[in-house]
Amino acid sequence: MIVSVSFGSREVGLDDILAALAGSTDGFDHGAVARRIPRTWMAVIAGAGLAVSGAVMQGVTRNPLADPGILGVTTGASLAVVIGLAWFGLASATSYILVAILGAGATATFVYIVGSLGRDGATPLKLALAGAATAAALSSFVTAVVLPRQDIAEGAVSWQIGGVGGATAASITTVGPFLAVGFAICLLMAKGLNTLALGDELAAGLGERVGRTRAVAAFGAVVLAGAVTAVTGPIAFVGLVVPHVCRLVAGPDHRWLLPLSALGGGILLTAADVLGRVVARPEEIDVAIITAIIGAPVFIAIVRRHKVRAL
Template structure:
């Protein structure tokens, strides 16, 4: 005779989240603290170093007759803009990598930033654009047109839009668009002085009106990016499996592409084509969170804000009393981080 032991009684639910979720939430808190520290350093350091008492006074009730407090107040828009642009580029890069399943996808490598740049330089040269509002709309048009072109070229032929084909299409379109930009600038040298400071990537033109101009586009783009997070997780499994899980892949791609265009277009219009943030920050985020886009997106946004604000502070400190543009500093900081990530993870596709 054989006897069967009763099945073990399942443990009652404890009502606590898994430890991994708690660690991720704690990591977000640490990122927020790091971002606050970077913002405080940004309003403190520049051509003039400001003490903490003047920082507090300049933030709460600045005295316009006090030079130190006036310096703090003047740095606040620049700091806020750096935070917004860095977060936007980090989000845009994460969304693009999720949509294409390509670890090299970002607004720069896929040509989106260069497409926006081309439309802006054409607007300056031939249509007399000189305001941020004009830059924003033509940058959106250039970003959207370039993204559509890259995807059309990368999806042609057998196999559809594979990560390798998209990367090659992005490289080809980027080379072509860069040549067009050079052609316009060579024929219109009067535009060169206006364009060259914008092209390198800078936060030096930050003011409240610039922030208010791009803020609605960034908010809409951020909401769309969060809305497609689960769809991006499904796309990572392949289109057939994503459809089987109830995801409308066409809708996910359309909303994700719109989010990426809004985020990258607004960021490029106000600060120029800043490199490496959209490429590196999603990889850095996945190292802490894993592949789930519910966590990758906020981490990438926070990392992007910290890196861009921190790079802007370093650019003001290392060349004092002058400054290095933030686009130069992000390239210097981002390239070693990207090399380290690639050597450690050896990621081929998402």
């Protein structure tokens, strides 16, 4: 937290940070601290939400490649927000979040249905391909919706890149309850996800209501991904990279994996935001670009390691 608040287009000393926390708004440095604190908190909670969402999606689908970005969920949320803004005049942050969750849920359902067609059902490779194709199509729709509307084009394009630079205390308090609900649902489903990992038949034999567990856990993951996307724009690979790293530490038990993923996601996105501010001074690189640079090689490594088989 201190590192994130300290570094940016210019460094801020500890004395200035403490003064700003005490309520002082005098001076440029104090103002910079006041802007960076919400940004840092947004990076923490957004990273946690995306990481937990990715871990749950991997557990629900038993797919090591599952991630809100790769499966097209964040793109679906983006399209829903853009349509709501351009066609229905949505203006409140809460309405953005609600339509983003609806868009994310519809996209997740569509991708799972398409990936389940044919022999062998929803294999990791088929889900990844269905998600990539869906994301590409939805991205084109986003462009088609935005381009004719010059009044929203600049803001929408900037938001589509994905970042936490526009975070405010108001946006954090608005998205916070949605993330709390998503986290609670996912954590409550942790034991059920452990059972699903044994396979549907064995899980059902142990008394697990497989369909219900999968649906509720997926809903929690969609709430997290949709809510985060509404306030930050689409940010990819956090939900892919963090759960795989955390499994090396916590193992496959979701009761430990999900909390550790939340911690790791917050750390990764905060570190990526700091890096983006430091390497391009006095400008900055949006956090989604940094996570893509980090995540793309990891994605390739996971594909090679697992040979796209199920978890």
